[in-house]
Amino acid sequence: MAGGWLIAVLVEIAGEPKPLRHYFAVGHEDQGKAEWTAVDWAQRTGRVASSPMGGEEPVQAVRALAPAKMKILGLAQGEVRELGWRHPRRWLTG
Known part of the structure; x- marks a missing residue:
């Protein structure tokens, strides 16, 4: 099993004075593919x-994201998980 990436995307939201950072866990080993996938979801x-x-x-x-971390948090290969606006501490440990 391959690993994945935790990606942050700045998103402009109506009514907010500046873009907000939105986090995604992406089950693609290739960093570029993970970044573009997160952008697609952020849109x-x-x-x-x-x-x-x-x-x-x-x-x-x-x-x-190591394969072991993905397994613990239930992120499958090729899956995208929208983590929201808050800093995803759980995904950053270990």
Whole structure:
């Protein structure tokens, strides 16, 4: 089993003064494919930021996910899990 990625995407939401970081767990071993998959999912929520904001890139691979971590948290290969706006501590440990 291959690993995956924790991806953060800056999304512009109506009524918010600046883009918000939206997190996704993506079960693709290839970082580029995981980033584009997260962007596709983020577009369902709002418009993805087109340039860096406050030193943060619009799309950022936060951390690689080991196969063991994916198994513990129930993320299958090829699956995308929308983690929301809060910093996903559970996905960053171990």
